[in-house]
Amino acid sequence: MKLLKLVPENTNIHFLKWRVPFYIVSVILIAASWALVLTQGLNYGVDFAGGQEIRVAFTQEQEAPVAELREQVGALGYGDPVIQRFGAPNEVSIRTKLPPEAEGNPGMAESISNQIVAALRANHPDVRVDGIDTVSGKVSGEFRNKAVYALLAAMAATALYIWVRFEWQFGVGALFALFHDVSLTLGMFALFQLEFSLQIIAAILAIIGYSLNDTIVVYDRIRENLKKYRRMPIVELLDLSVNETLARTVMTSLTLLIALIPLLFFGPESLFGLTAAIVLGIFVGTYSSIYMAAPILIWLKVSTDSFVPKESDMDRQERLARERGGV
Structure with missing residues (x-):
């Protein structure tokens, strides 16, 4: 009996072919989300509004x-x-x-x-x-401030971690993807005026964690392929890396959605906002890992020799001396 495979092993989708149109759409959605937040505002619950x-x-x-x-x-x-x-x-x-x-x-x-x-x-x-x-108003103000600090700290720690593990370009890419995910989530709450409470802050932090995990998987494969395929054009290498991790991404997202969608439609009203935020976060987190985090590496000048150790002058002299000695 053959195992069910949602993504065939020989999948070769040219994701980055559409990177510019998708980036334009994403930037427009980010701008629209913040416009909604600044004009309509968020429907704060008692936690934040007092x-x-x-x-x-x-x-x-x-x-x-x-x-x-x-x-x-x-x-x-x-x-x-x-x-x-x-x-x-x-x-x-x-x-x-x-x-x-x-x-x-x-x-x-x-x-x-x-x-x-x-x-x-x-x-x-x-x-x-x-x-x-x-x-009280004082306590609600403290809640708002701490919630903002928690989100900023989570995003900064994420960018720093990826910067240390990979290169600074990867940290910038991950931070932009997280900013995209958080912005669209806030835009949804501003558009539909869903209650924004401490529960939603927990949901946004969960979205950051999920998006980070997905982005790291893609980035790790990109780094491996940068070392393996030195002469492959960067666009083809990024497409290859995304396709190689696509099966894992689809299975993880689908498993979470199978658990969350019934809760979204049939769960208690008190959990609707929390569930809606996480469901949206799964979609935008998967999307941003492919169309935000990966393409930005091209514009940040990551190339196939980015992880090749630079030869110092002393190493070059020693190599030339060995080559002359062997002649």
Whole structure:
């Protein structure tokens, strides 16, 4: 019985033939992602925005009256609430800002949540409270700063590691690929206004790890082939390296997607953002390893003699002396 092979052994796809169009598309997507982040912003959860989140369900109704809830809660004087469906159509999360005097005052925060719940139950006695989370503005600001530092540190450590293991050109290529992956993930959250919380930071760090692993596999094969095929043109050598690692890349990505896609469609609402980020990260991470990390080596002047040791003047003199002595 023959083993199933998703990628034939003699695969010879000319990936780098389309490197310029794909790079242009990727740069446009990166620019569009950051434009969305800067214009629409991210839909911060309570972790990052601060304030209070109350999750409620209307047990006797098929659908939560979002417009009515927005008017009722807004009339309490705590600013415009952010009300979103959370799980089933009759479940919502209500986020409100806390007044400055509630900073560091748990009693006042609890009083505000009791007022909101009482206002909801006045017109909807069937309301069930599923959870209340409160985060102060100071703590949420610390969370945001630490999250940014974690992402920057992960990307910098990745680039440094690849720089030390390979050459500086490889470090630049890996860093650009990671920047591409993170940018597109942030763009998706800005476009669809999915809740951006600490869970999503964990997902982005997982994406960085996956993309790095995929990139290292490709780079390791490129380095081996640079030493093996000294006279092969660099474009053909990169295509060869990508094709040789393609079976591993496809199997790894497919295995992860088989586990994640059912969770994306049938899992709990609380994990939707986390799962969506990782699923997107698998696609863009695989894409960036092939079309971002590999082609940039051409423009950074990596060639087939990049890993050939340079002959010093002393070594050259010794070699010439040995050659004369042997004549």
